[in-house]
Amino acid sequence: DIQMTQSPSSMSASVGDRVTITCRSSYNISDYLNWYQQKPGKAPNLLLYAASSLQSGVPSRFSGRMSGTDFTLTIASLQPEDFVTYYCQQSYTTPYTFGQGTKVEIK
């Protein structure tokens, strides 16, 4: 199975900060990478797919990039509702594995 390693597992930041979360795949998955946001007690919500394509309805402060097997999710200016957990997922081959998650907390 392809392993997805997210870092950091948690981070503290302030409203207005620019934050970056990294996801590294154990295999070359091209741009088959999704990012999800999950609020407590809720189902995940798709933010980006194909590494950098913004899902309809998602604010433009979210962006994604890739470099080889490294992927980043950047939030340009953290808003109060962004202090939740983020997951990457490879969509290259089954099983479509997720990263372990990154929790963004208020500093």
Next chain:
Amino acid sequence: EVQLVESGGGSVQSGGSLRLSCEASGFSVEMSYVTWVRQAPGQGLEWVSLIYSGGTTYYAASVKGRFTISRDTSKNTVYLQMNSLRREDTAVYYCARDMGYDSGYTRLDYWGQGTLVSVSS
């Protein structure tokens, strides 16, 4: 409007069985891909199973041979039959529409609210 509603969760003893249902509206499960994802209490997301529009199915290694995904197109519903349940299967189970049928890029764009499965020894 696309919606998915899971049901069938509950408490069961180890070795028992449950069947989860995922009733879809706003799209056809016959023409789409549908995925099950689970989340153990306080843990991350785990991909479980997928059914393609053509009927091909895939499973995570942790459930292969014990879980079966299927669908009833007349009811626009996808099922997850779970047999030989173990304590480590305890989780909230979500079904989600997989848009991979559209562009080849699998991504889960609509999710249900989840149903809790609790397995005790």
